[in-house]
Amino acid sequence: MKETERMKKNILLGIVMPFALLAAFTSCKEEHITYQGAEYIMFADTLTVLGVENSEEVFDITISATTASDQDRTMAVEVIDKESSAIEGVHYTIESNTVTIKAGELATSVRIRANYENLTIEEDPSIKLHLITDEELQWDLYEGGNETKVLLRKVCPFDINAFSGYVMVTSTFLYNYTGSYNRLIKTEVDTTAENTVILRDLYYDGYDVKIRFTTEDSLNPLIEMDDQPLASTGEAFGTVYGDGMLHVYQPTSYVSYYSSCEKFVYQYITIWVPGMEAGYNTVGTFIHALEWISDDEARVLMSQGY
Numbered sequence: 001m002k003e004t005e006r007m008k009k010n011i012l013l014g015i016v017m018p019f020a021l022l023a024a025f026t027s028c029k030e031e032h033i034t035y036q037g038a039e040y041i042m043f044a045d046t047l048t049v050l051g052v053e054n055s056e057e058v059f060d061i062t063i064s065a066t067t068a069s070d071q072d073r074t075m076a077v078e079v080i081d082k083e084s085s086a087i088e089g090v091h092y093t094i095e096s097n098t099v100t101i102k103a104g105e106l107a108t109s110v111r112i113r114a115n116y117e118n119l120t121i122e123e124d125p126s127i128k129l130h131l132i133t134d135e136e137l138q139w140d141l142y143e144g145g146n147e148t149k150v151l152l153r154k155v156c157p158f159d160i161n162a163f164s165g166y167v168m169v170t171s172t173f174l175y176n177y178t179g180s181y182n183r184l185i186k187t188e189v190d191t192t193a194e195n196t197v198i199l200r201d202l203y204y205d206g207y208d209v210k211i212r213f214t215t216e217d218s219l220n221p222l223i224e225m226d227d228q229p230l231a232s233t234g235e236a237f238g239t240v241y242g243d244g245m246l247h248v249y250q251p252t253s254y255v256s257y258y259s260s261c262e263k264f265v266y267q268y269i270t271i272w273v274p275g276m277e278a279g280y281n282t283v284g285t286f287i288h289a290l291e292w293i294s295d296d297e298a299r300v301l302m303s304q305g306y
Contacts, residue, residue, distance in 0.1 A: 242275030
């Protein structure tokens with residue numbers, strides 16, 4: 001799964017543009033301090049990732065100035081084709097190749113509309129933009145500020161119902177303790193909790209587990225899970241440990257996420273036994289992938305013994 005590797009990388013890179021107008025309070029006078037240096041104009045970030053969910057949304061790539069002017073400032077923006085993999089007119093369109101910072105203002109933007117239908121989940125086409133300004137307006141301390149890279153990332157709209165039905169589970173825990181990586185289960189939407197599904201019989205029959213899908217940031221689709229019972233120690237290990245139950249939770253030191261486009265979950269889980277001495281109560285941290293499949297695919301797998 002190419003998106004799996006890609007999402008492990010930091011997708012929110014960038015350099016924050018210094019504010020053109022700074023507010024400061026000194027002693028008890030609350031003195032207002034403003035920027036008094038030279039005039040520079042530049043892109044606010046050197047890298048922007050756009051989460052594209054449709055072809056209607058317009059994205060603003062901000063261009064900032066360190067000082068306001070008493071007159072309009074118009075400049076050109078060009079696409080560096082040899083450093084871009086996105087094709088204008090195919091993957092995106094630019095509203096205008098000239099932009100204007102109006103008199104008295106400190107910012108403007110290049111407006112980009114992506115073509116959702118022509119994007120794929122396998123790659124993020126890139127656009128390299130170059131801001132054409134006079135040399136004296138380019139800030140040496142902000143190297144590359146007159147250029148920026150824009151990535152177009154296709155994001156499928158979230159639908160909780162897409163994560164209901166048959167699921168093929170691939171788990172390192174299952175392999176360690178049952179000898180098989182895989183288990184075929186069913187899921188259903190939890191009607192009592194938002195954006196939550198119930199994983200029926202996740203590892204052992206009769207024990208269900210719930211997971212939540214975060215939807216606030218389409219570029220950061222994360223999975224959440226509360227601590228909950230997973231099985232009895234007798235079923236898992238053939239004897240009673242602690243209070244006799246295995247529990248599972250999602251560790252915060254790893255990132256667990258999902259893909260709406262590919263309908264899968266990649267999740268880290270830590271399994272432990274309440275009632276045992278601290279330091280001896282953790283079974284381990286494991287990984288499982290949940291891949292939602294069609295009823296026809298499930299029937300074929302069931303005929304093969306899953």
